[in-house]
Amino acid sequence: MPQYILAIDQGTTSSRSIICSSHGEMIAMDQHPVTPSCPENGWVEQDPEAIWQSVLSSLKGVLAQATLSAAQIHAIGITNQRETTLVWNRDTGSPVYPAIVWQDRRTADTCNAIADDPAAADYIRATTGLLPDPYFSATKVAWILDNVPGARAQAEAGELLFGTVDSFLIWRLSGGTSHVTDATNASRTLLFDIHKQCWDQKLLDLFNIPPAMLPTVLDCADQFAELDVSLLGAAIPVTGVAGDQQAALIGQACFEPGMTKSTFGTGGFMMLNTGTTPVSSQHRLLTTVGYRLNGEVTYALEGSIFMAGATMQWLRDGLKLLDNVADSAQLALDAPADSSVYLIPAFTGLGAPYWDPQARGAILGLTRDTGIKEIIAAGLLSVCYQTRDLQCALQSDGVSPLCLRVDGGMASNDYLMKSLADILGVTVTRPEVTETTALGAAFLAGLQTGAFTSMNTLTQLWQCGQTFEPTMPPSRRDHLYAGWKSAVERIRCC
Numbered sequence: 001m002p003q004y005i006l007a008i009d010q011g012t013t014s015s016r017s018i019i020c021s022s023h024g025e026m027i028a029m030d031q032h033p034v035t036p037s038c039p040e041n042g043w044v045e046q047d048p049e050a051i052w053q054s055v056l057s058s059l060k061g062v063l064a065q066a067t068l069s070a071a072q073i074h075a076i077g078i079t080n081q082r083e084t085t086l087v088w089n090r091d092t093g094s095p096v097y098p099a100i101v102w103q104d105r106r107t108a109d110t111c112n113a114i115a116d117d118p119a120a121a122d123y124i125r126a127t128t129g130l131l132p133d134p135y136f137s138a139t140k141v142a143w144i145l146d147n148v149p150g151a152r153a154q155a156e157a158g159e160l161l162f163g164t165v166d167s168f169l170i171w172r173l174s175g176g177t178s179h180v181t182d183a184t185n186a187s188r189t190l191l192f193d194i195h196k197q198c199w200d201q202k203l204l205d206l207f208n209i210p211p212a213m214l215p216t217v218l219d220c221a222d223q224f225a226e227l228d229v230s231l232l233g234a235a236i237p238v239t240g241v242a243g244d245q246q247a248a249l250i251g252q253a254c255f256e257p258g259m260t261k262s263t264f265g266t267g268g269f270m271m272l273n274t275g276t277t278p279v280s281s282q283h284r285l286l287t288t289v290g291y292r293l294n295g296e297v298t299y300a301l302e303g304s305i306f307m308a309g310a311t312m313q314w315l316r317d318g319l320k321l322l323d324n325v326a327d328s329a330q331l332a333l334d335a336p337a338d339s340s341v342y343l344i345p346a347f348t349g350l351g352a353p354y355w356d357p358q359a360r361g362a363i364l365g366l367t368r369d370t371g372i373k374e375i376i377a378a379g380l381l382s383v384c385y386q387t388r389d390l391q392c393a394l395q396s397d398g399v400s401p402l403c404l405r406v407d408g409g410m411a412s413n414d415y416l417m418k419s420l421a422d423i424l425g426v427t428v429t430r431p432e433v434t435e436t437t438a439l440g441a442a443f444l445a446g447l448q449t450g451a452f453t454s455m456n457t458l459t460q461l462w463q464c465g466q467t468f469e470p471t472m473p474p475s476r477r478d479h480l481y482a483g484w485k486s487a488v489e490r491i492r493c494c
């Protein structure tokens with residue numbers, strides 16, 4: 001008799017819940033959109049109540065679709081958009097400000113000032129594996145405390161709690177009894193020592209964050225909470241948590257050093273397993289916790305692209321060039337292959353390896369012949385070129401992924417996958433089940449309860465769906481990439 005595990009995947013554009021069996025089969029999925037708002041240039045926020053309601057709806061929806069009751073669910077796993085920052089009142093559970101989303105750049109000046117202090121920047125790098133960039137949570141928390149009237153005093157009095165989305169959801173799901181997170185989410189805050197696996201007092205002082213606000217950090221497979229019975233009718237245990245990119249690493253069964261995955265959702269995130277030794281990048285990649293199980297940390301090198309699928313949303317909703325993002329594959333195929341249009345989607349700056357929060361986007365190489373198809377193709381190719389930027393940084397750090405496992409909403413786009421193989425010059429593999437992020441969270445939850453007995457079991461559950469081989473001549477791929485590099489140089493601010 002299989003056991004049923006439910007996984008919540010709270011992403012930037014939607015909240016999904018899946019139910020899978022202990023045999024690794026997907027039984028049902030339910031998805032509800034969430035819409036970020038951009039109240040000022042470079043700001044990106046979400047309504048915490050909309051996040052919560054979308055998660056609740058997806059929980060109820062997936063149970064209905066699977067025709068299962070909550071009592072039949074063995075365990076819950078949670079995975080989430082990382083870095084997105086919430087601060088809420090311990091007594092009421094009400095957030096004091098909207099969620100500040102990972103893409104938000106409002107704290108760029110603060111980060112630049114810290115980056116200008118070599119001792120502080122070196123300490124951050126050595127302790128957290130990250131860089132002083134508005135992407136991470138610390139300066140977002142400080143901004144809320146400094147800009148919401150009374151918030152800092154309340155935080156110092158222990159009345160306010162900080163958490164990434166996982167923490168906030170667990171607080172709500174547990175009826176306000178569990179204030180916890182996991183080591184992967186903690187590793188994205190700029191406040192967590194990835195070597196000692198604890199919050200770092202010197203960083204808390206640097207960013208002026210009261211320690212009383214912080215959640216307890218657990219392994220990725222652990223006892224996080226029990227569901228408040230009033231929500232679904234059963235006290236289901238929450239036993240697995242990981243940030244979404246780390247959950248995808250697990251869902252893609254990248255358990256051996258050197259194995260690499262890229263997830264193309266709102267952003268694009270390449271992650272390479274480096275084993276139990278943290279590797280420090282000389283080329284501005286991040287050293288991060290891949291997963292922590294039974295107290296043992298597996299580290300990863302990560303390259304983060306801020307705009308992948310979000311570029312296609314902008315082409316659809318902002319420029320109205322598309323009715324449906326999925327149409328982009330055929331339109332791009334119909335564009336002439338020799339188009340030299342480059343779209344640089346630096347809408348909120350550039351992520352790895354540039355880390356330029358002030359850069360802004362551009363479309364370059366326009367001619368009188370340029371039309372919608374060429375711009376759409378350039379939007380998709382921007383994802384390939386940004387991924388090649390990450391591949392080059394990894395190669396310069398002495399690690400070269402020989403093949404790449406892909407997932408995320410954009411992975412269904414065959415034009416993109418084939419172009420990616422061509423521009424990178426490596427085999428791109430799409431798994432049979434592309435909901436790898438949610439699957440990773442389910443794997444973690446099942447590892448804790450014994451529904452999955454080992455990492456080997458998870459490796460055997462991973463199934464290849466389709467592979468895309470590179471066929472573009474190396475000289476052509478290098479020529480196209482050189483055009484991208486010179487286009488990027490035109491828009492950089494630092």
Ligand SMILES: Nc1ncnc2c1ncn2[C@@H]1O[C@H](COP(=O)(O)OP(=O)(O)O)[C@@H](O)[C@H]1O
Nearest residue numbers: 011012013014265266309310326408409410413
């Ligand atoms: N066929 C497609 N072609 C191009 N982009 C796509 C396609 N399908 C989805 N996307 C993009 O992928 C993103 C959604 O992927 P998803 O993994 O659900 O994102 P997230 O977890 O960040 O919310 C959206 O930005 C959407 O524009």
Ligand SMILES: O=P(O)(O)OC[C@H](O)CO
Nearest residue numbers: 011012081082265266267
């Ligand atoms: O919402 P996604 O899937 O694009 O993921 C967001 C990342 O976790 C941000 O670091």
